[in-house]
Amino acid sequence: MKILFIEDEPVLLEEMETYFKALDFICEQAATFCIAEQKLRDYIYDIVVLDITLPDGTGIDLIKGIRNGNAETGILILSARDSLQDKLTGLNLGADDYLTKPFYLEELSARINALYRRKALKGVERISFDRFTIEPLSKSFFFKDKEITLTRTEYDMLTYFVVNKYRILSKASIAEHLWGDHVDQSDNFDTVYVHMKNLRKKLSNASGKDYIKTVYGMGYKFTL
Missing domain, CATH: 1.10.10.10 (Winged helix-like DNA-binding domain superfamily/Winged helix DNA-binding domain)
Structure with a gap:
């Protein structure tokens, strides 16, 4: 499984990448909206984990591009804001799941695996x-x-x-x-x-x- 982590908190970004690489996932990271946008244009990912708040934009604006590029990519939103409106906006644009910070990496792993399983079995x-x-x-x-x-x-x-x-x-x-x-x-x-x-x-x-x-x-x- 290939995952792109879009997150502007360096410590959390490194923790997520280290954790999932140890589980044999292929991991890439983007700390800004600009870098994330470029990677999403150039590559296809099984799962994208994206933070809503980025220094040069909002993760919400990336969702439409992800969906246009590959409808089967799983999208999980991360946000420190436990806002119903943020959640509804992201889900309505095509995100599959939503996780509020702070969270345990075990919980993120379970969410990612469940999302990947649903995507992998869709239509099979x-x-x-x-x-x-x-x-x-x-x-x-x-x-x-x-x-x-x-x-x-x-x-x-x-x-x-x-x-x-x-x-x-x-x-x-x-x-x-x-x-x-x-x-x-x-x-x-x-x-x-x-x-x-x-x-x-x-x-x-x-x-x-x-x-x-x-x-x-x-x-x-x-x-x-």
Whole structure:
């Protein structure tokens, strides 16, 4: 996944780039409206994370250009102003999500991964790996021609892993993806483990393989 971070706070910009590079994302940065505009003309990004307030312009004015250049690019707005009008303006112009400062990088990661998953699966009729097939429109899952019954949470977890295969996903990012703002209401991260265990068992029973690997101290990784 290729991300452009548009942010005029040097410390936050470096923190975001360092964090996501460690997760194997391709990251670029722009600290001004002018630099951001040039990069958006020259390159295509999977996700653009943009601050509303820039020293030489407003991030809001970049949204239309992003949409004209590539309708499939995910756009997430950052702003220190918790203003309903800013949020509505950005979303109405084509932004996909909105995050108010200050925020945790884990939360930003969960939002970005969820946004990328929605974009990646948009209009896709089926996703295949090994002899498994996911059909997003019907939310069905098959091994060869036999359907495997998954709960809603197991299905969401599986698609999240498949879209982010070979990336390490922390329990926090998985929980945030599955339950969003209600993550604090879950019984800590043990709930993630329970769903993970059930999903692993169903995959293993069908194919004899364990696709979800535990990366100790970090999280989980889906491998083929």
